[in-house]
Amino acid sequence: xxxxxxxxxxxxxxxxxxxxxxxxxxxxxxxxxxxxxxxxxxxxxxxxxxxxxxxxxxxxxxxxxxxxxxxxxxxxxxxxxxxxxxxxxxxxxxxxxxxxxxxxxxxxxxxxxxxxxxxxxxxxxxxxxxxxxxxxxxxxxxxxxxxxxxxxxxxxxxxxxxxxxxxxxxxxxxxxxxxxxxxxxxxxxxxxxxxxxxxxxxxxxxxxxxxxxxxxxxxxxxxxxxxxxxxxxxxxxxxxxxxxxxxxxxxxxxxxxxxxxxxxxxxxxxxxxxxxxxxxxxxxxxxxxxxxxxxxxxxxxxxxxxxxxxxx
Amino acid sequence: xxxxxxxxxxxxxxxxxxxxxxxxxxxxxxxxxxxxxxxxxxxxxxxxxxxxxxxxxxxxxxxxxxxxxxxxxxxxxxxxxxxxxxxxxxxxxxxxxxxxxxxxxxxxxxxxxxxxxxxxxxxxxxxxxxxxxxxxxxxxxxxxxxxxxxxxxxxxxxxxxxxxxxxxxxxxxxxxxxxxxxxxxxxxxxxxxxxxxxxxxxxxxxxxxxxxxxxxxxxxxxxxxxxxxxxxxxxxxxxxxxxxxxxxxxxxxxxxxxxxxxxxxxxxxxxxxxxxxxxxxxxxxxxxxxxxxxxxxxxxxxxxxxxxxxxxxxxxxxxxxxxxxxxxxxxxxxxxxxxxxxx
Numbered sequence: 001x002x003x004x005x006x007x008x009x010x011x012x013x014x015x016x017x018x019x020x021x022x023x024x025x026x027x028x029x030x031x032x033x034x035x036x037x038x039x040x041x042x043x044x045x046x047x048x049x050x051x052x053x054x055x056x057x058x059x060x061x062x063x064x065x066x067x068x069x070x071x072x073x074x075x076x077x078x079x080x081x082x083x084x085x086x087x088x089x090x091x092x093x094x095x096x097x098x099x100x101x102x103x104x105x106x107x108x109x110x111x112x113x114x115x116x117x118x119x120x121x122x123x124x125x126x127x128x129x130x131x132x133x134x135x136x137x138x139x140x141x142x143x144x145x146x147x148x149x150x151x152x153x154x155x156x157x158x159x160x161x162x163x164x165x166x167x168x169x170x171x172x173x174x175x176x177x178x179x180x181x182x183x184x185x186x187x188x189x190x191x192x193x194x195x196x197x198x199x200x201x202x203x204x205x206x207x208x209x210x211x212x213x214x215x216x217x218x219x220x221x222x223x224x225x226x227x228x229x230x231x232x233x234x235x236x237x238x239x240x241x242x243x244x245x246x247x248x249x250x251x252x253x254x255x256x257x258x259x260x261x262x263x264x265x266x267x268x269x270x271x272x273x274x275x276x277x278x279x280x281x282x283x284x285x286x287x288x289x290x291x292x293x294x295x296x297x298x299x300x301x302x303x304x305x306x307x308x309x310x311x312x
Numbered sequence: 313x314x315x316x317x318x319x320x321x322x323x324x325x326x327x328x329x330x331x332x333x334x335x336x337x338x339x340x341x342x343x344x345x346x347x348x349x350x351x352x353x354x355x356x357x358x359x360x361x362x363x364x365x366x367x368x369x370x371x372x373x374x375x376x377x378x379x380x381x382x383x384x385x386x387x388x389x390x391x392x393x394x395x396x397x398x399x400x401x402x403x404x405x406x407x408x409x410x411x412x413x414x415x416x417x418x419x420x421x422x423x424x425x426x427x428x429x430x431x432x433x434x435x436x437x438x439x440x441x442x443x444x445x446x447x448x449x450x451x452x453x454x455x456x457x458x459x460x461x462x463x464x465x466x467x468x469x470x471x472x473x474x475x476x477x478x479x480x481x482x483x484x485x486x487x488x489x490x491x492x493x494x495x496x497x498x499x500x501x502x503x504x505x506x507x508x509x510x511x512x513x514x515x516x517x518x519x520x521x522x523x524x525x526x527x528x529x530x531x532x533x534x535x536x537x538x539x540x541x542x543x544x545x546x547x548x549x550x551x552x553x554x555x556x557x558x559x560x561x562x563x564x565x566x567x568x569x570x571x572x573x574x575x576x577x578x579x580x581x582x583x584x585x586x587x588x589x590x591x592x593x594x595x596x597x598x599x600x601x602x603x604x605x606x607x608x609x610x611x612x613x614x615x616x617x618x619x620x621x622x623x624x625x626x627x628x629x630x631x632x633x634x635x636x637x638x639x640x641x642x643x644x645x646x647x648x649x650x651x652x653x654x655x
């Protein structure tokens with residue numbers, strides 16, 4: 001008799017335990033999936049630090065590398081860790097003009113990230129819209145748009161950017177235009193692929209039957225369901241934009257010397273490389289590398305988590 | 313010859329069961345999907361004749377069942393009426409207006425009156441919108457209830473009509489079961505107070521117990537809101553229960569059209585007979601004694617349908633002339649139309 005009472009009391013405790021388990025919303029599941037990997041946590045942390053540095057660069061830099069009143073040519077090409085006559089320590093050394101490299105990298109990160117994120121966002125808006133229109137209307141519209149995309153993607157990105165910048169000239173706005181022109185096609189192609197799948201689902205047809213209007217259907221129904229791949233491509237393409245901008249600046253067609261990005265810093269130190277003054281190019285190079293790798297790692301993890309086929 | 317066929321085919325529904333005004337008339341509807349070849353320059357090498365000369369009429373308050381096996385064109389017919397596909401030829405007349413002649417703008421008021429309930433309750437609701445948004449959006453866009461509070465009230469009302477509690481307003485589709493989602497699909501179809509609803513296999517994806525509930529709901533709604541249905545299905549017992557008239561389709565053509573009871577008690581076309589014989593009887597002794605006549609062969613390709621009567625390769629009654637002559641619908645009993653020369 002006592003045993004049966006005990007047996008009954010066991011399942012009585014179960015519902016309380018079940019109730020204690022948190023409700024799994026899609027967003028919460030996304031977060032727990034995303035931070036499952038140690039690499040992703042590390043990359044995300046590094047990326048946050050980099051973004052933080054870029055945002056508050058003027059506040060945390062030891063010096064303002066572009067304030068000509070502070071910079072003296074006497075300090076040029078000092079190796080890392082040297083103290084100058086004013087008692088100032090250049091932890092990463094100075095460049096050919098006597099600027100503190102640590103400060104220059106902070107400011108360079110700011111420019112590089114700004115260019116990368118802005119061009120990424122603008123290309124995402126333009127390319128995303130074009131891709132959605134192609135998928136939604138289909139037929140000739142789709143064929144025409146996708147052939148233009150194919151044409152665009154068949155040229156090397158660097159070539160298009162070089163030609164455009166040769167015509168447009170130098171400047172942050174110009175390089176953003178060039179990067180958008182190079183990258184919109186990737187977004188268009190990605191969003192079209194997933195929009196084509198969504199387009200054939202019945203909720204879109206129901207929306208057409210309810211006469212909700214094309215613009216509303218495309219942006220309120222189609223777009224929210226194509227966001228996942230767009231976010232992934234957005235992250236990876238932003239990293240790509242940053243490296244492309246660095247390449248262009250290195251080649252001397254990107255940013256003006258007054259707004260140096262990491263690529264320009266690397267280019268500045270390039271001539272001293274063989275004479276043993278490695279730090280002028282090396283440290284900006286490391287900063288660029290860490291930035292791009294961390295963005296790519298975050299993007300990879302996003303792709304794994306947001307891919308419905310890999311969903312656990 | 314062709315024109316004659318068209319008029320004969322258009323005639324049946326006009327003369328049968330004359331009660332109530334005509335809401336929808338489909339005249340000689342054809343929808344061919346081109347089969348193309350080549351990557352750059354598309355060359356049409358053939359047509360899939362999904363719907364090939366279908367005509368019927370639906371009166372106000374009536375329910376027409378459209379049955380047939382998979383791929384016989386019943387869904388395509390529904391999609392043409394919904395203007396989700398442009399028909400190759402033929403006319404769709406709704407409340408006296410030929411839908412093929414209307415432009416996008418003029419279609420909007422018509423679209424509001426024709427709604428659809430889809431088969432798959434999982435893909436027919438936008439996963440990123442709450443139930444309240446799904447039901448409220450059409451009302452807001454068409455300014456049916458411009459005031460937010462009124463709209464909210466109406467959403468709750470729609471949910472309760474469809475047997476769902478008001479708390480579902482803030483839920484997302486993934487938090488609901490298939491039957492509940494299908495009820496939301498029905499509520500959405502009702503959101504603009506339509507006259508005509510196309511149920512495209514609306515209960516096929518549901519459990520049998522849920523099916524019965526949803527069918528009862530559809531019947532209640534018809535009575536309450538004076539709705540007219542086009543009920544597309546392959547489940548004959550459901551169709552018998554729900555429909556006033558039934559059209560049987562085979563390979564893009566209507567082969568038999570009759571009142572529901574008449575069709576089920578007295579099927580005439582050999583295809584309809586085979587279909588009805590395939591429905592199991594829920595009594596083992598009766599079922600064991602039934603003679604099963606299984607249709608031989610496969611459905612022919614709609615790209616290259618058989619000459620003459622499309623059903624002749626599988627027909628037990630087929631004679632020489634069936635290979636040559638396309639049968640037209642003949643009225644063999646009052647309101648009972650059959651496209652077969654041998655019955």
